[in-house]
Amino acid sequence: MPLPEDAETVPFPPGQAGALFVSTQPGDIATLNPLISEDASSSSAIARFLEGLTTLDTETGEVIPNLAKSWEISDDGLRYTFHLRQGLAWSDGHPFTADDVLFTWESLYVKETDPVTGDPVIDEATGRPRLRFPSRPAFAQMIEGEEVKAEALDAHTIRLTLPQRYSPFLLFGGGLNILPRHILEPYVKAGTLLDAWSINTAINRPGELVGMGPFLLESYRPGERIVFHRNPNYWKRDSAGNRLPYIQRIITRIVGDTNASNVAFARGLTDAESIQADNVTWISRAADTFDFTIHDLGPSSSTSFVWFNLKAGDDPDGKPFVAPHKQKWFNDVRFRQALSQAVNRQGIVDGVFAGRATALHGYVSPKNAFWFNPDIRRFDHDPARARALLAEAGFTLRGDRLHDADGNPVEFTLMTNNNSNLRTEMATVFAENMAALGIRVELQFIDFNTIVRRISESFNYEGALLGLGGGAPDPYASKDILMSDGRLHFWQPQQASPATKWEARIDDLMRDIGREFDPAKRRAAFFEVQEIMAEQQPLIFLVTANDYVGLRNRWQNVHPTPLGGVLWNFEALWAEPN
Amino acid sequence: MFAFILRRLFTLIPLLLGVTLLVFLLLSLAPGDFLTPVKMQRDVPEQLIAELEREFGLDRPWYVQYGYWLANVARLNFGYSWSFKVPVVDLIGSRLFSTFLLSLTSLLFAWCIAIPLGVLAAIYKDSIFDRVSSFLAYAALSIPEFFLALLAVWFAATSGWFPIGGATSIEHEFLSPLGQLFDRLHHLVLPTVVLGIGGIAGLMRIMRANFLDTIRADYVQTARAKGVPEGRVMFVHVLRNAINPLISAFGFSFSSLLSGALIVEIVMNYPGLGNLIYHSLLREDQFVVLAAIMLSCSMLVIGNLVADVLLAWSDPRIRLESRD
Numbered sequence: 098m099p100l101p102e103d104a105e106t107v108p109f110p111p112g113q114a115g116a117l118f119v120s121t122q123p124g125d126i127a128t129l130n131p132l133i134s135e136d137a138s139s140s141s142a143i144a145r146f147l148e149g150l151t152t153l154d155t156e157t158g159e160v161i162p163n164l165a166k167s168w169e170i171s172d173d174g175l176r177y178t179f180h181l182r183q184g185l186a187w188s189d190g191h192p193f194t195a196d197d198v199l200f201t202w203e204s205l206y207v208k209e210t211d212p213v214t215g216d217p218v219i220d221e222a223t224g225r226p227r228l229r230f231p232s233r234p235a236f237a238q239m240i241e242g243e244e245v246k247a248e249a250l251d252a253h254t255i256r257l258t259l260p261q262r263y264s265p266f267l268l269f270g271g272g273l274n275i276l277p278r279h280i281l282e283p284y285v286k287a288g289t290l291l292d293a294w295s296i297n298t299a300i301n302r303p304g305e306l307v308g309m310g311p312f313l314l315e316s317y318r319p320g321e322r323i324v325f326h327r328n329p330n331y332w333k334r335d336s337a338g339n340r341l342p343y344i345q346r347i348i349t350r351i352v353g354d355t356n357a358s359n360v361a362f363a364r365g366l367t368d369a370e371s372i373q374a375d376n377v378t379w380i381s382r383a384a385d386t387f388d389f390t391i392h393d394l395g396p397s398s399s400t401s402f403v404w405f406n407l408k409a410g411d412d413p414d415g416k417p418f419v420a421p422h423k424q425k426w427f428n429d430v431r432f433r434q435a436l437s438q439a440v441n442r443q444g445i446v447d448g449v450f451a452g453r454a455t456a457l458h459g460y461v462s463p464k465n466a467f468w469f470n471p472d473i474r475r476f477d478h479d480p481a482r483a484r485a486l487l488a489e490a491g492f493t494l495r496g497d498r499l500h501d502a503d504g505n506p507v508e509f510t511l512m513t514n515n516n517s518n519l520r521t522e523m524a525t526v527f528a529e530n531m532a533a534l535g536i537r538v539e540l541q542f543i544d545f546n547t548i549v550r551r552i553s554e555s556f557n558y559e560g561a562l563l564g565l566g567g568g569a570p571d572p573y574a575s576k577d578i579l580m581s582d583g584r585l586h587f588w589q590p591q592q593a594s595p596a597t598k599w600e601a602r603i604d605d606l607m608r609d610i611g612r613e614f615d616p617a618k619r620r621a622a623f624f625e626v627q628e629i630m631a632e633q634q635p636l637i638f639l640v641t642a643n644d645y646v647g648l649r650n651r652w653q654n655v656h657p658t659p660l661g662g663v664l665w666n667f668e669a670l671w672a673e674p675n
Numbered sequence: 676m677f678a679f680i681l682r683r684l685f686t687l688i689p690l691l692l693g694v695t696l697l698v699f700l701l702l703s704l705a706p707g708d709f710l711t712p713v714k715m716q717r718d719v720p721e722q723l724i725a726e727l728e729r730e731f732g733l734d735r736p737w738y739v740q741y742g743y744w745l746a747n748v749a750r751l752n753f754g755y756s757w758s759f760k761v762p763v764v765d766l767i768g769s770r771l772f773s774t775f776l777l778s779l780t781s782l783l784f785a786w787c788i789a790i791p792l793g794v795l796a797a798i799y800k801d802s803i804f805d806r807v808s809s810f811l812a813y814a815a816l817s818i819p820e821f822f823l824a825l826l827a828v829w830f831a832a833t834s835g836w837f838p839i840g841g842a843t844s845i846e847h848e849f850l851s852p853l854g855q856l857f858d859r860l861h862h863l864v865l866p867t868v869v870l871g872i873g874g875i876a877g878l879m880r881i882m883r884a885n886f887l888d889t890i891r892a893d894y895v896q897t898a899r900a901k902g903v904p905e906g907r908v909m910f911v912h913v914l915r916n917a918i919n920p921l922i923s924a925f926g927f928s929f930s931s932l933l934s935g936a937l938i939v940e941i942v943m944n945y946p947g948l949g950n951l952i953y954h955s956l957l958r959e960d961q962f963v964v965l966a967a968i969m970l971s972c973s974m975l976v977i978g979n980l981v982a983d984v985l986l987a988w989s990d991p992r993i994r995l996e997s998r999d
Binding site: 125 | 705706707708711712713714715716717718719720721722723725726727730758759760761765766769770773832839840841842843845848941944946947950951954
């Protein structure tokens with residue numbers, strides 16, 4: 098196939114084609130169907146062969162063209178018109194057109210119909226028609242429960258009409274993986290779209306996995322390995338006019354866990370490896386022998402924090418979720434601020450992460466440079482000020498134990514999951530820092546599922562230490578956490594109406610962020626959210642681990658970015674063929 | 676004989692009912708369910724969780740779920756894997772071969788070494804050889820399998836003679852058929868040895884004890900008195916009679932053909948059924964766990980049945996029908 102008319106030219110010097118890229122992956126894939134993929138292994142395999150209309154510039158965090166070369170947004174913010182690149186073809190040679198985009202959007206919203214009458218089935222709980230293919234993208238691509246309307250204006254123009262203003266749509270909706278109509282339409286007609294592209298397809302008919310991405314599945318052996326080869330019809334070129342990608346084949350070996358994966362890299366068996374902060378030292382010892390470099394990508398987007406159960410009211414047995422006198426402490430902002438002031442974050446960075454982490458004072462990690470507010474109130478380690486704050490709030494020291502105004506000794510339980518060494522160690526440091534104030538913290542290291550049940554169903558706990566992974570680099574990706582009706586509004590989830598004024602203010606700001614298009618205004622609103630969070634300390638942030646990626650030195654065109662890591666420009670990486 | 680086999684197979688039904696009921700109960704008592712980790716992810720729409728709970732039947736009490744499952748199994752529908760979204764039968768089928776191969780090689784390895792060693796230890800009773808082999812057997816019996824597996828991984832990593840884990844190397848697909856065979860065998864060596872060693876020790880001790888029992892029997896005395904050559908006495912008269920208990924032991928090892936390699940598979944990252952079951956259990960992928968447990972139970976019953984039938988065939992004194 099000739100290079101398409103609208104081929105994208107990458108800004109890297111031309112390289113040599115034909116190399117083999119070897120990697121390991123902890124954990125097997127579960128599916129190659131983007132509609133049902135839930136785990137990291139499956140998602141990274143899917144990202145190799147499927148693409149969206151837009152993507153993220155990993156340097157600036159802006160939304161940039163991908164399969165669409167340009168777009169217009171109507172003045173009311175409701176109509177998005179995307180212009181697709183001309184002359185593109187799927188990996189099997191079938192032309193890529195607006196019809197495929199239309200198909201992708203329409204198949205999300207196919208309704209369940211009654212087999213006898215043919216009428217849509219109405220869900221009793223929500224009162225809305227039930228979906229034929231209920232999936233995460235289908236629900237995520239509804240705006241306040243309403244569908245996005247798609248229409249193909251011509252073969253290369255698609256218009257998406259939103260039910261209401263929704264500014265993150267360019268990233269979230271534009272980034273939706275486009276599916277090939279000519280392959281998947283039969284599954285939609287048969288009502289089996291969610292069963293398509295399973296691991297059975299990958300084992301028996303890898304050729305059916307047609308995509309627009311740089312690589313295609315060549316073979317898959319469960320529990321052993323996944324092999325990708327280059328897409329001969331890919332739509333990017335280098336400045337010399339060579340079609341990308343340069344890499345001929347990617348062989349990914351499936352291993353049991355991260356340790357096995359790390360060992361394989363440290364012995365020179367694989368080309369790249371993401372490395373947790375606590376493993377950098379021992380792996381770097383082999384860097385000269387096997388000629389690799391460990392790239393320090395700086396703070397990651399994952400955060401860790403402590404919070405207290407602020408759930409008001411009684412459990413089904415008529416007992417309050419948290420003892421009333423403890424509820425009084427937890428709800429007192431001075432108490433939370435004092436505790437935050439007593440946390441030795443640098444101690445955690447040095448003691449738990451051997452210096453390979455960054456102290457965290459607010460909701461956003463400094464990794465996300467555009468959205469990170471550096472001027473929020475900071476509670477740096479200062480036990481004397483913490484004691485003063487507590488005294489002001491009516492707490493007194495009797496001997497070496499802190500008591501509240503009513504004479505109750507201050508003590509609480511703090512739970513974290515037992516399968517994370519880093520978290521149990523952070524919890525231990527936190528408890529020691531609290532002991533310096535005369536507060537006794539009883540640590541509970543328990544099973545993750547038990548924690549989830551306690552914080553989301555039974556609310557039978559006092560304090561918890563958990564972390565959050567990255568999420569998309571848009572503030573609206575945090576709405577479930579920050580908004581008071583959110584499912585992950587940890588300290589008091591799913592409130593019917595905001596419990597406090599400051600939570601109501603955050604709700605308003607988040608709603609503005611969802612409707613506002615001007616990046617400067619969105620940023621100002623999100624900065625205020627971060628200021629409120631820092632002032633109120635509903636989550637006491639601890640640290641963010643730094644990200645490290647190891648890569649063999651034979652690879653060229655390596656250009657690490659904060660948001661994309663080392664492999665974001667996979668199609669432009671090259672090495673001498675081995 | 677036929678009636679006997681049939682009756683034994685019928686005992687499977689109550690056994691499987693009891694075991695699966697217990698598994699359902701235990702899974703429901705375990706904290707959380709398959710969807711718990713999903714609930715902790717951000718941007719998971721609430722409707723999706725509700726929809727999945729309904730689809731998986733997790734919104735109902737466990738005994739209702741059990742009833743539905745049972746009704747499906749009666750129609751030979753073993754259900755879906757929640758995490759892989761493929762029928763459980765396909766999933767298990769795709770992993771069966773690797774585990775079967777490993778169990779078979781380790782069984783062969785154990786038997787081929789244990790029987791001669793046991794016989795020699797019995798013939799040269801109380802000699803240095805007997806003492807050393809007894810010592811080694813007890814030592815092997817007392818080393819846990821996972822530790823041996825770790826040692827093997829360490830050995831592979833330091834010596835570089837064997838691959839570290841896996842069943843094939845990454846260039847497997849590009850090798851000649853002969854190369855592929857060699858590649859597979861190369862990967863099988865260490866797991867086979869690790870899995871076989873525990874078996875060797877046990878089998879060898881049984882063999883030695885039986886051989887010693889039979890050696891003292893009257894008919895052996897008679898054979899010797901008749902002037903039968905010593906070699907013939909040992910291998911035709913004694914061995915033939917001493918081997919029966921080993922056939923029962925075979926039935927037992929048959930049952931572990933598909934499930935016994937669990938720990939070794941996990942430590943050595945061997946892509947078999949054990950690995951799959953372990954991860955399914957961690958994720959509470961209910962139907963995969965149930966199907967795997969049913970398979971193991973059935974193999975246990977069938978293995979014992981095969982052993983009994985073999986025993987009847989090898990020892991004419993045993994009549995299966997007489998137990999009716």
